[in-house]
Amino acid sequence: MSEVMAAIVCSDQKYWRDSPAMPNFKNEHRLAWDDLRLVLAIAREGSLIAAAERLGTSHPTVFRRARDLEHRLGVRLFERARRGYTLTAAGDEIHAVALKMEQEVEALEQRLAGRDLKPAGPIRLTTVDTLICGPLVPLLARFRARHPEIVLDVTVAGALSNLSRRDADIALRAGGEPPEALIGRKLARIAVAIYRGRDAAPVSPSELDKAHWVMPDDTLSHLASVRWLEAKRLDRRAVLRANSLLTLAQAARNGIGLAILPCYLADADPMLARVCAPMSELGSDLWLLTQPELSKVTRIRAFMDALYEDIQPLKALFEGKAAQAAGGLTT
Structure with a gap:
């Protein structure tokens, strides 16, 4: 023994x-x-x-x-x-x-x-800061109005919380196919583009190697935008690095340099202007994920169904088509 x-x-x-x-x-x-x-x-x-x-x-x-x-x-x-x-x-x-x-x-x-009968109780949601500061919070407010007995516990984190260890009940994330142990729904395609400050001098797509850049630091090295910048050797032109896309957006707004940002965040910002059309090679999918067992819980199912329905009218924003339709695409 x-x-x-x-x-x-x-x-x-x-x-x-x-x-x-x-x-x-x-x-x-x-x-x-x-x-x-x-x-x-x-x-x-x-x-x-x-x-x-x-x-x-x-x-x-x-x-x-x-x-x-x-x-x-x-x-x-x-x-x-x-x-x-x-x-x-x-x-x-x-x-x-x-x-x-x-x-x-x-x-x-x-x-x-899974035996509860009505949508009530806590829901722990993990997501990223750009969604919180972008279109997500109004959708959460709408959900709370429909289900006042549900309490939302929202965690903003750069890394994916471990749903299998119950660090969160639901994850709203961008990425590829989710792990096999999780189930979820693909909500939208996320487009990204290059942006400058509205008051900064216009930049032609052919002059990107002459411009200053603001880019993610090593903690966000998993992002496709980082790999793209490094492949184009534009990381050598970086004058500011940060661990938050919100910080990069703020830096671009103030004319520090160009930034690659999700269209759902930057197109809604009047102080930012696009330098180019959305870059299809850098796009990703927006997923709403949970565990198989939790998907049967009434409040979890209600939240996932509601968010799926409420995201659909916003697809043009996520796909980078809203600014183009409104005539907001400028260089």
Whole structure:
């Protein structure tokens, strides 16, 4: 029997024969669910500070609980490395059991959640800042007016939240085909184009290599626009880099340089003007994603259906056709 399993099953009759200095273990010394959550958090985050944030507590509290857990079990669970904390062999055993228990509890919660009868309760939505500052919030307001018993918990993040770990219930994201473990609906095609400040000097598409640029930094290196700029060697002309497309839009508005921006954000801004037509090679799809189990929940289904319907009249905006129809395409 392993060290960890011996600690788990210990009682008045079973104790650590190989560690005579350790006291006998009673029922209250067995692993509790909070102990398992602690191990999961440290394993996932790799640091006590980040684990404390995930658990909603303080760094000293996590340190004390980790130390007490090791003392209580009589075995070392964590190793401090240069890049943070890793699990020992004993810690790995606990982690495997904790992960399985977490998955089973979450599956149960999802099955129970699917039994609700009316759209009510919380919905955790994760999306990006350009959608929040663009067309999304009016759609959320319309949804709330229809379903006042639903509370929206919106997280703005650059990286895709882990829906399988229930970091969020629904994700509204741009990208390619979603992972097989998720289901969703394709809402629209997202067009992007090059923009300058309305009061900046006009730039011809043939003079892009002579202009200044503002571009995403390394945290957004996954964007197709970054790869395009690097392939054209226009990244050498960058005079400002930022980790937010909103910052790049603001920089372009003030004439710092050209920026590649989604049309749904920039076409609605009177202080920005297009330099060229939408660039089809840089377009992506807008997806609304959730887990298969959650798609059966009344409030989740109501939100996804409503957003799908409300996005349809905005397709021209997302596809970069709204400005052209209004005569707003300028160079």
